[in-house]
Amino acid sequence: MATSLAAFKEFRKTGVVVFAHSKTDGGAFPKGVADVRTAGGNTIPMVFVTSADGSKGIEGISYATLKGDMRKAVRNLKRKLASDSRASSADSSEQVPDGLLADEQAWTNAQGKSIEAAVKAVDKKNVSFVMPNGTVVSYPLSKLSEESRAAIKALK
Amino acid sequence: MLGFFLAVGSSQAELKIPRGVFKMDQLAVAKAQATESAKPLVFVYTDPGTT
Numbered sequence: 001m002a003t004s005l006a007a008f009k010e011f012r013k014t015g016v017v018v019f020a021h022s023k024t025d026g027g028a029f030p031k032g033v034a035d036v037r038t039a040g041g042n043t044i045p046m047v048f049v050t051s052a053d054g055s056k057g058i059e060g061i062s063y064a065t066l067k068g069d070m071r072k073a074v075r076n077l078k079r080k081l082a083s084d085s086r087a088s089s090a091d092s093s094e095q096v097p098d099g100l101l102a103d104e105q106a107w108t109n110a111q112g113k114s115i116e117a118a119v120k121a122v123d124k125k126n127v128s129f130v131m132p133n134g135t136v137v138s139y140p141l142s143k144l145s146e147e148s149r150a151a152i153k154a155l156k
Numbered sequence: 157m158l159g160f161f162l163a164v165g166s167s168q169a170e171l172k173i174p175r176g177v178f179k180m181d182q183l184a185v186a187k188a189q190a191t192e193s194a195k196p197l198v199f200v201y202t203d204p205g206t207t
Binding site for chain 2: 015030
């Protein structure tokens with residue numbers, strides 16, 4: 001039960017979560033779930049991610065993955081969604097909301113800790129992160145990991 | 157009839173579905189919300205009685 005509850009909470013950060021009862025709802029899934037059903041494995045709870053209209057499968061996440069490191073699974077899903085979004089709209093500059101340099105994604109500091117935030121502004125010393133709750137936080141570029149610092153500088 | 161509703165209440169109490177999580181009979185609403193917010197649908201497939 002703990003894994004299911006954690007899944008409800010963790011995946012709400014990334015998508016619109018639907019509870020599907022394994023005894024009664026297995027036949028009611030939209031078409032896209034069939035694309036990723038196998039990846040979900042044979043043990044419940046498992047997670048299926050589809051496009052907003054349910055027509056296309058995006059990811060199937062097994063119980064073993066959920067149990068192992070659910071937050072990592074959520075982060076991986078976010079990366080995949082961001083990557084898919086960039087790939088599907090490579091000729092569009094509208095994928096980042098107005099007023100932001102980068103949409104919400106994972107950033108890592110020099111200590112290896114990660115946050116999920118959008119980027120609003122960058123200057124020589126600081127980056128302005130927009131946290132998921134809307135709070136804007138200024139953070140020194142020097143405290144970011146090399147990879148995140150380089151990615152943020154590239155946004156300028 | 158009261159027994160029916162009590163039974164439903166009892167089975168759902170085994171797993172408290174957090175607010176904001178849709179059930180399969182609300183799938184159309186979930187799709188509309190997902191489309192509007194440009195987010196994917198995430199189905200948590202589970203048995204509330206055991207997992």
